[in-house]
Amino acid sequence: MRPPIEERFPRPAVMGVVNVTPDSFSDGGVNFRPEDAVASAHGMVEEGAVIVDVGGESTRPGSAGVSAEEELRRVVPVLEELDGVPVSIDTAKAEVARRALDLGAELVNDVTALRGDPELAEVVASSGAYLCLMHMRGEPRTMQNDPTYEDVTAEVASFLEERLRFAVDAGIPEERICLDPGFGFGKTVEQNFELLGRLGEIVALGRPVLVGLSRKRSLGRILGDPEATTGPLSASLAAAVEAYERGAAIFRVHDVREHVEALTVAAAVPR
Numbered sequence: 231m232r233p234p235i236e237e238r239f240p241r242p243a244v245m246g247v248v249n250v251t252p253d254s255f256s257d258g259g260v261n262f263r264p265e266d267a268v269a270s271a272h273g274m275v276e277e278g279a280v281i282v283d284v285g286g287e288s289t290r291p292g293s294a295g296v297s298a299e300e301e302l303r304r305v306v307p308v309l310e311e312l313d314g315v316p317v318s319i320d321t322a323k324a325e326v327a328r329r330a331l332d333l334g335a336e337l338v339n340d341v342t343a344l345r346g347d348p349e350l351a352e353v354v355a356s357s358g359a360y361l362c363l364m365h366m367r368g369e370p371r372t373m374q375n376d377p378t379y380e381d382v383t384a385e386v387a388s389f390l391e392e393r394l395r396f397a398v399d400a401g402i403p404e405e406r407i408c409l410d411p412g413f414g415f416g417k418t419v420e421q422n423f424e425l426l427g428r429l430g431e432i433v434a435l436g437r438p439v440l441v442g443l444s445r446k447r448s449l450g451r452i453l454g455d456p457e458a459t460t461g462p463l464s465a466s467l468a469a470a471v472e473a474y475e476r477g478a479a480i481f482r483v484h485d486v487r488e489h490v491e492a493l494t495v496a497a498a499v500p501r
């Protein structure tokens with residue numbers, strides 16, 4: 231039996247990103263070769279990541295999906311070599327999750343929050359894995375086409391509450407689930423910052439909150455480039471510390487060492 235997710239990953243916990251894709255917006259395919267992905271994952275653990283998130287399908291704005299076969303072709307050779315490294319599988323597909331869990335993954339990071347594949351909930355429930363439920367408006371191919379909300383934070387919170395209920399009803403214990411507001415997934419720059427400022431309202435749902443702000447385009451855009459498709463490390467660190475301040479627990483990042491250092495300092499400040 232696994233301990234509750236907040237015991238397994240006490241805050242602040244850093245999750246390293248290993249995209250086994252040719253086209254991710256943030257790291258441009260540096261880990262597309264399995265041996266490079268494996269080396270990156272080990273390096274991230276040495277730098278203080280408590281888990282690495284391995285994904286074979288890009289979800290950057292504008293991207294189309296890939297088949298389960300292609301996703302498996304990308305991630306399985308990596309997972310097979312990651313003995314001893316704590317792994318999260320970034321997938322919305324039951325078949326990919328099942329194989330990854332068999333190969334030792336302990337967390338399923340599903341950006342569709344169990345809306346993508348009707349069989350994924352059962353795979354997670356029967357395996358005892360941890361689960362991240364993320365908010366996304368629309369789908370990656372179209373999600374940045376003029377997203378509108380009455381109140382972005384309230385809508386994200388009620389969505390996550392509903393998906394948490396769905397997951398629990400499907401047999402996944404609440405104590406194994408974390409929630410993610412999905413920065414950049416169907417949100418404008420202004421909406422992302424609004425959500426970050428009011429992250430406490432997501433934390434108030436009572437589950438650990440995972441945030442992915444690392445290198446996101448909103449950071450580049452707030453710095454003045456209206457066409458930015460990525461953001462710099464300095465801005466990523468500021469955003470992570472702001473999220474920590476508001477109660478975020480798990481930080482999905484590309485630059486592990488720097489985030490561990492920044493968050494260690496933030497956590498040393500008495501409050």
Ligand code: 7PJ
Binds near residue numbers: 247410412
């Ligand atoms: C996120 C994610 C995020 C979670 C990506 C990238 C972009 N999963 N997958 N949260 N972003 N849970 O590789 O940075 O924000 S894809």
